[in-house]
Amino acid sequence: MTLPIMPEVYKQLLDAVDAGIHVIDMEGHSILYNQKMSEIEDMNKEEVLRKNIMDIFLFQSEEESRLIQALRHGRFHKNAKQTYFNFKGQEITTINDTFPLVYEGKRIGAVEIARDITKLERLSRENAREKRAAGFTFDQIIGKSPVLREVIHHAERAARTSSSVLIYGETGTGKELFAQSIHNASVRAAGPFVSQNCAALPESLIEGILFGSVKGAFTGASNHAGLFEQAEGGTLLLDEINSLSAPLQAKLLRVIQEKSVRRIGDVKDRPVDVRLIAVMNEDPAAAIQENRLREDLYYRLSVVSIIVPPLRQRKQDIPILTAHFIEKYNERFQLGVPGVSDQVKTIFSSYEWPGNVRELEHLIEGAMNLIYRDETIEYSHLPLHIRTKFSGGAPALPAPEPEAAVITPxxxxxxxxxxxxxxxxxxxxxxxxxxxxxxxxxxxxxxxxxxxxxxxxxx
Known part of the structure; x- marks a missing residue:
């Protein structure tokens, strides 16, 4: 039986193609918009079909639209990168083939076939921003508790060498502060400090971001230096390294051992001189047992191990941290908050701080957004989850002395x-x-x- 080629069949075929397809007629109205293009541009077909392309995208003029250029002037673009914005203001970057549609010698419309590289482009920009001078030094790590001072002394000794370092600590404890401080105290301080959260990278792109690529290695690939090459002569910080897949962990281990990296699609190894600092927010032993971290990679990374203590284990540092954050946000918000009330101090010392130092800073910032003029931070300024927790158990303030004047209490x-x-x-x-x-x-x-x-x- 012969398969009938009907409009519905064409629609199914176009929606099954793993490339975005957008067709406009001679008036610039969208007449075909497949499912993949809808996903790339984050717009429903109903928002696009039968509408003029200049109403759908934020082009300053028709000259910026390659579809319009193909329609008006018959221009062809092959494998051309384009960055543009949809009507929601979202940025999109694609590799496009754009050309006019011709029937019986007449131009009847234009078509664009697109491959999405939006995430790759965004990550490349983020990595460029991450390549920066490390800002923190050991004397900027706040706290005088013995447990914290011991960790700082340990990290200061590690800064004298170029051995790999594994930093473990709960979320919000300040692990990157230690990494930056180690870099700044080392002989590599003049080199780059490159930081990347591995959990923020999609699996399909992470290998190219870490190790680089050569032109043609995959769709949209160009000659691109990976993070190891970008950190040459300096320090590479890889956060949440346990989120990498097992094959990528194996490749990372090879790079560390051989001190060379091979870009995706390349045939040669490039020597790299980089100090690697790995960061984890879970116990490495648990990660190994649950197959989220290769044991051989752990031993290679943990030449030096640094465990950053949670805030609940260094509560004597809370008043110092509190004063520091109040000073910081007084300057930022142009306020004159003198401190926190006695009741709040007691709550701070009783609270377990699951979000650690970061939670304390965010709490202070939030409270100071509610401050009127130069008030002290009171119980009423605290977030709801803390007020709820301590609603029945927060110590009461001492009763004030009676006033001389007769007032209604x-x-x-x-x-x-x-x-x-x-x-x-x-x-x-x-x-x-x-x-x-x-x-x-x-x-x-x-x-x-x-x-x-x-x-x-x-x-």
Missing amino acids: KPLKTYLEEVEKEYIETMLTRNNQNITRTAAELGVSRQSLQYRIRRLRSE
């Missing part, structure tokens, strides 16, 4: 909230309920003012 928090509410309502009335003008006069952000209004009016 009420909790200080209630009194301050009433004053704040009355003042905000007065300022809103003065500005005809205009949030932006009121926020400017109060010296707070619009977001902070909106939060306060919602909170105070709901009470």
